[in-house]
Amino acid sequence: MGLIKAFAGAIGGAFADSWKDIIVPAAFDEMTAVVPGVKQGQNNGRGSNTKSSYGIITNDSKVYVPENTAAIIFNEGGLTDVITEPGGFTVTDGEPSIFTNSDLADRLDALIHESWERFKFGGQPAAQKAIVYVNLREIRGNKFGTPGPLVYNDAFYGADLEVLARGQYTIKIKDPIRFLKEFVPANTTYYSFADDAATSQLFAEFIAQFNASLNGLSATYRISQLPAQSLILANAITGGAEDTNGWLRRFGLSIEKIAIESIEFSQDSRELVKQFNTNRMS
Known part of the structure; x- marks a missing residue:
């Protein structure tokens, strides 16, 4: 049979x-x-x-x-x-x-x-x-938020202050072959950036780049001026190039656009800035 x-x-x-x-x-x-x-x-x-x-x-x-x-x-x-x-x-x-x-x-x-x-x-x-x-379109809605306060070495106040931020960024797959070979697991026919396993490494690298770019502004902008510099910070993160963190070379994808929704400093930093200004006025 x-x-x-x-x-x-x-x-x-x-x-x-x-x-x-x-x-x-x-x-x-x-x-x-x-x-x-x-x-x-x-x-x-x-x-x-x-x-x-x-x-x-x-x-x-x-x-x-x-x-x-x-x-x-x-x-x-x-x-x-x-x-x-x-x-x-x-x-x-x-x-x-x-x-x-x-x-x-x-x-x-x-x-x-x-x-x-x-x-x-x-x-x-x-x-x-x-x-x-x-998908070769911009993949939108990749939300980020600082997992904790980031240190901002403020040259004006001469102190390490703390910053919290949140926003979104878009990803675009520029090289689908490299993306499939180097980023997507083998024998995978469905893959989504909604999965934490797909984005955890990208998120960690993005926050590291965000922190470095943020502190690159500390010699020019006081912490209180940061909320008005979100576009400058976003451009600093991408560096005016497509290969942020080497993602294009490594994975065939890049960050297309960053929208920083809020930048604010921690309560402790607010108190330090308030005390500093009070002392200057007295």
Whole structure:
């Protein structure tokens, strides 16, 4: 029975996977960086190919790429194609299909060959091809807040004061290949910056850069002047370049925009500044 079942599964699976596919990205949300390509199995209830195997993309299948999105094709775990231009594309190096325009005998030979290959693997396809989509838009809503007071060495007051800040920044994936190879874990088809595990290292590096840039202003601005210098501080963090903290070189992404919502000093620092001003006036 095992031999018959495996053979039947190989024939049935090969035939089902011969249907041409329409591949589109799964739904993105505001924080999503990577989604899998999914087969559009139904069109107004008329589609019937909903049981094809994972990892199989047939020749002449259609791949649709939206605006500001990269489609990355993997074959046997290796990256083979990158599409960043929006539009529809036809797969030419997929698995043979009995519905292509080649000679019928060749198509049947391909089906028999694929069935035999599956028979050797217990009815499962040996090929593994996958498509993922990478979001190339600005990914907004990355909130930050200083985890504790940051020391601000104020040259005017000649003291180490404390600053608290919060805001948001946007991330943009500039190099989707490097991003997938160096930042996203292997064999991952869905990735979101809403996940703390995805952003914890970036957040720590951002706060370190924020602190360094903040203290770079201490020789010019008193702590009481900082709330009016949020744009200057934001530009200081990025340094006028795209490669803050080497993210572009390391991970293929960069900070696009920083919005500092508030900068305020701690209560202890307020008291020190108040006492300093009182002494000067007395």
